[in-house]
Amino acid sequence: MDTLQSPNQNHLLAGLPTAEFEHIAPHLELVAMPLGETLYESGSQLKYVYFPTTAIVSLHYMTESGASSEIAGVGNEGVLGISLFMGGNTTTGRAIVSTGGYAYRLKARVLMEEYNRVGGRRAGAMQHMLLRYTQALITQVSQTAVCNRHHTVEQQLCRWLLLTLDHMPSNELTMTQELIASMIGVRREGITEAAGHLQQAGLIRYRRGHITVLDRPGLESRVCECYAVVKNEFDRLLPRVQNHQAIYSAVHPNPSSRLRAVKARKNGVHPIL
16 A cells, blocks of 8 residues: 655655745645656656655666666655756656656746745755755766676676665565666676575575565675765765655645545556656
8 A cells, every 4th residue: 555645755855944845845746656657768858857755767878779778766865857957958868667656746947946046045955955966866877887887797786776775665676687687787697697696695585576685784795885885975965854744735735635646647647747
């Protein structure tokens, strides 16, 4: 059963000063993000930014031959659509939901109004926060490139599993080996072998597209330094979490009805773009 969704589940929204959150709270819209949903393609004009709560979005680069690999993941620690406030407004990659769930979306115009707002003691809080997040995301992209070039498939798999778990409330993932191989950019056989080693060591259990992490410290002992580099940078740069639920509830009453409406759209017209 889905738990009640709240903007506080996204670290960036929860980290905004109260005054800044009050500006955008009336414009936040809860949307369903089903597994496999493509949020945007290369060259798309961005109409919204998305703040995931329980969903995880994989950022991919597609080659001319049709091959792809994940360059970064965005979960409840971040925001999808940095090219909007970085000035490009389009992206060279593709964004695909790798773990289904929910997110809050915000119109591009509203975000940019808050991003560019000046005046007052706390002016620029949104801008500063988003730029710090972008620095952390660039670290993840850079470290992924290093990891894919210099570390073993098993180390890459451990890194991917740990980073994914950091965005989730449990130690269970619904993910096929084919999808993991596609994200990391290796052959499926390599993931099968690496997952087999981890399962034999008692670190994970894999069955029918479900991965359960049994021994997280064991995974951390096998992972390369890339995981710690990325995690430490996010911890260093991202803001403290605050509680804005009362503000959001005041401008969006009847959260249970709102969530039911969002669920109903999962199998119908999905309002992502």
